[in-house]
Amino acid sequence: MPGTTHRWCKWHVLRKAKEHLGPHYTKRSDFRAALHKVVNEMLTVDEFEAAWADLLDRYKLHNNTFLIQIFEVMHKWAKPYFSGKFCAKQTSTQRSESANHLLKGYIPPACPMNLFVKQYSKFQFDREAEEGFQEKRTRLGGVVLRYNFPREEHASQVYTRTMFEMFGQALYHAVRYDVEEVERGTRYHVRHIEAEKREKWCREMHTVDVHEGGARYTGECGLFEHMGMLCCHDIKVLLHLGVRKIPSFHVMKRWTIDACDNLPLHLIHYQKDQGPPRLSSYRHTALHLTALEFVQLGDSNVDAFDRAMDILIAGKAELTVLAAIKDGKSLVDQTQVGESANPTMTMMADGAHQEDERSEMFISTECGLGSVSVGGDSRHPLSTLLAPDRKKQKGRPTTVRDKPGYEIKYARSRFCTVCREKGHKSTTCPRRGDLLKKPRKIPTCGNCGVAGHKKTSCFNPVLPFVKRPRDGPVE
Known part of the structure; x- marks a missing residue:
């Protein structure tokens, strides 16, 4: 941004x-x-x-x-x-700064982790409660129409309460402009009626272009491209042309009442703004159920499997010729027509397109298909949907979960304390230089203290045990 x-x-x-x-x-x-x-x-x-x-x-x-x-x-x-860049009217770091300001009100500095989790949960609850209050305020709060224009009534039905108030302010400022038609139906000049009272550097006139027969409006100020809301100049042209509703292109969903109605791409046809859901045809359902029964019978034994494969291969070759002529009523044709008519599907980003591919693969798996066609003629086998093979660990089999690499503790490798390299100790390090080796201690007998033999082979009489003073009095 x-x-x-x-x-x-x-x-x-x-x-x-x-x-x-x-x-x-x-x-x-x-x-x-x-x-x-x-x-x-x-x-x-x-x-x-x-x-x-x-x-x-x-x-x-x-x-x-x-x-x-x-x-x-x-x-x-x-x-x-x-x-001209869409920023949702946030052109600075105010989002992160406001988040830091809110967190400081709940979480004290240098707090322990248990207190952080507790206070963060409270912060999240309060934010959700505030969001719920605004939704209830939009749903139940009464709307006051200042000018009783059809555009204002339509805005009160689609926008949230806050965005409707912002639209009302733009509608209020639009009254102070006059419209002059430059090119019939395509270009208009909007001039302020009190230009002499404004600052001398303020522009007196703005140009508004109308595209696609009134489906889209572009103004010089670029407010819609910047935040997704019509400016007062565009609204004045709408009033001049007598447009009763805000064009659908200029109604951004993020500012509407149904902004939270966002479903995954494989369920997007159930959204309110996508029209009634598409239903599978009778012949598609009948073919699907019959194919499942055929697969179940062909999987009974080896002979049934061989015969089923022969029937499928022969039937596929015969159906390829018959399926060359399409009547446009198949489920695939209807889906393609619906997606081409939906502008939101044609404007998806690459990441959303990949998500749609994964959704189609999931649907095909649930329907029992062996492979799916994604992105043209490419075929993706169902093996890409399976979990990766589990690496067999050493030792006896266990039911313990697979741990990631950062949780696995490896044996600490020993290294030389002189050169910090592996493979030898400090006593045999070639870089010791003139370091003196510690003299080896001569072992002595534990009974008599004489070197040359051990306590187990000592011929001297066993000395009586005498406690030292710190061990207490001798009994």
């Missing part, structure tokens, strides 16, 4: 401005408001450059080192330079 990976995000600019500009920033409230307006508002490139030049002229800051430095890297933090 642009503006998030580099340290020059807009919040960093405002924070550093307070440090570098000093009293000029803290004492001049008008300068502070002007700087926040330039940094935070969604402007075009020419508006931003004009507003920045006006800010420097008004407050005599042309020679300020900090402002010169951040203007040189404006493409890394200024919003107009990545207005």
Whole structure:
């Protein structure tokens, strides 16, 4: 996401401005408001450059080192330079910073692991409760229509409560514009009715293009491409053309009431926005059940298996000729037609496409098919769905689970304490140099203390046992 990976995000600019500009920033409230307006508002490139030049002229800051430095890297933090990138209106590190701020309210610093788990569970419960409250507020809360427009009523039915309030603000600002048709049905100019009262660097006119006969609108401000919500200029063109509902292309699902209605790709046809679920045809079901019975009979013995394979091979060759002509009512044809008509399936990423392939393989396995066709004519055997072969461990068989590599403890290998290499000890190390070897201790008898024999072969009389003073008094 642009503006998030580099340290020059807009919040960093405002924070550093307070440090570098000093009293000029803290004492001049008008300068502070002007700087926040330039940094935070969604402007075009020419508006931003004009507003920045006006800010420097008004407050005599042309020679300020900090402002010169951040203007040189404006493409890394200024919003107009990545207005066409979808960021869900988050163009800085505010998501991670807000998460850290929330965690600090629940988890104290240097807390033990048991307390962290307990407090994190409480934090998660509170967040889910807040999300549930917002869902209930959207579902049960009354909607107040300010203008009673058909577009406003449609927005109240599809958007969440918060996004509907944001749409209402854009609709409020759209009333202050006039529309001029430049090219019939394709291009319009939206002009502010009080342009003389606005800042001199603000643009008086914005261009809105209409594509595909009114199915898609693009404005110069790029608000929809940036956060997925129509801007006031696009809404004014909708009002001018008399469009009763927001185009489906501009209704982003993440801002709607059914945002949580996300199912896996092999069950996506059960979602509310995908229409009624597709049902298998009678002939597909009959063929499937008959094929299962045929497989069960052919698996009875070797003779039945050989005969079943001969029948299948001969039948496959005969059906190949008959299946060349399609009537379009088979389950495969209906699925392909449904996917081509669904724009969400054509815009899937590579990762989602791979997930769809795995889902199709799983479905084919449940249906009893031997292999599935994925991505054209490629065939994937069912062996790819099986678990990897378990590596046989040494020793007697056991029922203990297979442990990963980081849990297996290997015997510690010994190494030399002089050169830190394996294969020898410090006493036989070739790098010992002139280190002196410890003299070998001469063994002595444990009875008489004389060297040359052991206690078991000592001929001296056994001395009486005498306790030492620390052992206590001798009885």
